[in-house]
Structures are given as structure tokens and as C-alpha cells.
């Protein structure tokens with residue numbers, strides 16, 4: 576963490592401040608010390624836990640959804656399922672259990688060395704890719720659970736009727752926010768018009784455009800679909816930068832390299848970009864409704880019937896409730912999908 580702080584300080588010293596996106600990029604993906612390169616973020620001993628590690632039902636119903644897509648597309652070539660930012664590999668492994676034959680291959684897009692080892696352990700035959708351009712051509716289902724939220728954002732604030740960008744500066748040993756002239760005016764103008772006139776603060780995820788573009792080009796060439804599940808909003812605006820360390824929210828500027836630094840996803844940004852790249856967009860729908868539409872409650876009953884243990888039954892209930900209850904992850908988390916125009920209507924979005 577000291578090394579990250581000195582890299583950030585050096586960058587800040589160049590002109591007195593750096594953008595939030597640069598602060599996030601260095602903190603999360605510095606090649607030696609970045610949080611997503613070096614740390615073991617997930618699980619009870621990590622900083623946070625995600626839906627696939629809370630309940631197996633999450634991966635199983637998404638697995639059944641994926642098989643339905645494969646049947647609908649009915650391609651002669653065999654499919655691949657790629658987990659974008661695969662975490663501990665639990666989701667892909669649960670998906671594989673739904674249909675384990677040789678006609679589907681599996682892969683992870685991952686940059687975290689420790690997670691790659693965990694993924695290899697749980698799923699030795701899965702392949703690893705560092706970028707979308709490395710993935711071989713084949714009909715593909717991409718799944719990104721809590722993937723987009725890790726990418727850097729820019730923030731804009733209206734002060735005395737003038738728009739400014741939020742930057743990070745340093746005072747003695749502390750990183751602080753400051754407000755300066757906007758760095759990338761084109762990015763700002765392009766996005767400002769998508770927010771309501773009364774907005775006095777908004778954020779832009781700087782990588783969604785490229786990710787949607789790369790995935791759209793890939794899917795237009797190969798057929799398939801991409802599912803994104805994340806915490807976020809469809810309408811609205813505001814400051815959503817957050818940091819989590821040891822399962823607690825902490826100040827986003829206080830633990831660079833040692834806390835998970837993310838923002839909420841603006842699903843309308845995915846919608847706009849998917850339109851730009853001539854893709855169909857489905858959703859967004861709440862995680863609760865998506866999982867229930869895919870049969871999560873029925874799956875729960877089947878699993879409960881398969882055991883006599885009251886403890887296992889209550890753990891199964893508790894796990895599913897956590898991901899579908901509106902007061903927990905059910906409403907905050909949303910789901911959308913993009914696929915090439917007029918090729919497919921995926922289940923779950925009605």
C-alpha cells in the first residue's frame with residue numbers, strides 16, 4: 576500500500592492533482608501493487624462476497640439460461656461460455672454442472688494472478704484470456720457478474736452554475752478531492768446530454784464504451800449474447816464511488832491498493848452504447864425478478880427436498896433470500912443482456 580501511495584503521490588505532484596479515473600486505475604490495476612492484480616478480494620476472508628459464493632442457485636439458474644440460449648441459437652459450431660472477471664471461479668463451475676459435456680468450452684477473462692490460480696484449481700480445463708481480442712472465434716455466451724463496476728469512472732459536479740471535474744489531490748499525508756476544469760471535454764459533453772437538466776453531479780464509466788464495442792463486434796462475428804449483472808441504476812445520477820475493505824465501507828481515498836474501489840453501473844450507458852453498436856438490449860430487470868423468472872424458487876425447493884439436514888435447508892433459504900430480497904441484493908442489483916440485432920430473445924427479461 577505504501578508503494579501505491581508513492582506512485583499516486585508522484586502522479587499528483589506532476590500538476591497538483593489527478594482524475595478520479597487515474598486514481599482508480601493505479602489503485603486497482605498497477606502492475607505490481609494494484610488491488611485487482613495482487614489481493615485476494617473475494618470470500619469470507621477477503622473484502623467482499625458475491626452472489627455465486629452466497630448461493631449455488633445463482634450459477635445454476637444462469638447455467639440453465641445459458642443452455643436455453645445455446646438451444647435457441649442451435650449453431651453447428653460448439654459454444655464457449657466466458658466468465659468476465661471470474662472471481663473464484665464459482666459461477667462458471669456452477670454453470671458447468673448444469674450441462675457437463677464436451678460440446679461447450681469454458682474460459683475466464685481475468686487479470687488477477689491469485690484469482691487465476693483459484694480458477695485453475697476449481698476448473699482446471701477452463702482457459703484464461705487477458706483481453707477480448709485473445710478469445711477465439713466461436714458462438715459465445717459472456718457473463719459479467721460484478722465485472723463492469725471495477726472500471727475507472729470520471730465524476731463531474733456543478734459549482735456556482737459551472738461544470739467542474741472531480742480530481743484527487745494530496746495534503747500532507749491525506750488524499751483529498753478537488754474540483755478543476757474538465758480534462759476531456761468531448762467525453763463530458765457526450766455524456767452530459769444523457770442526464771436530466773437538473774443534474775448537478777454525474778459519473779461516467781470510462782471503459783463501458785470500449786467493452787460494449789469489443790463484445791458487440793465479437794458477437795456480431797460469432798453470434799451469442801452477453802449478460803451483465805451489477806449493482807446500479809437505470810435513471811438518476813449522483814456520487815456512487817465506494818470502497819470496501821474487510822466487508823465494511825471505508826473512505827474511497829484512504830486505502831488505495833488495499834480496498835475494493837468501485838462505482839454503481841449506469842445501465843443506460845450500456846443501453847446507449849449497445850444502440851451505437853447496433854445491438855439488441857434486454858432489461859434492465861432487477862436481479863430478484865430475473866432469478867425468479869429463471870426458476871430460482873423452484874430450484875430452491877428441489878435442493879431442499881434432496882437433503883434431510885435442517886441446517887442445509889435453512890442455509891439454502893438464507894442464501895437465496897440474500898440475493899433476491901429487495902432490502903438486500905434483489906433490487907440494487909440489475910441484469911441486462913446485449914445480442915446482435917434480431918437474432919435472439921433471451922429468457923428472464925419479461
Ligand SMILES: C[S@@+](CC[C@H](N)C(=O)[O-])C[C@H]1O[C@@H](n2cnc3c(N)ncnc32)[C@H](O)[C@@H]1O
Nearest residue numbers: 611625660661662684685686687690720721725
Ligand atoms: C468484483 S469481482 C467479481 C468476481 C466474480 N464475477 C464474482 O461474481 O464473484 C471483479 C472481477 O473482475 C476481475 N477484473 C478486474 N479488472 C479486470 C480487467 N481489467 N480485466 C479482466 N478482469 C478484471 C477481478 O480480478 C475479479 O475477478
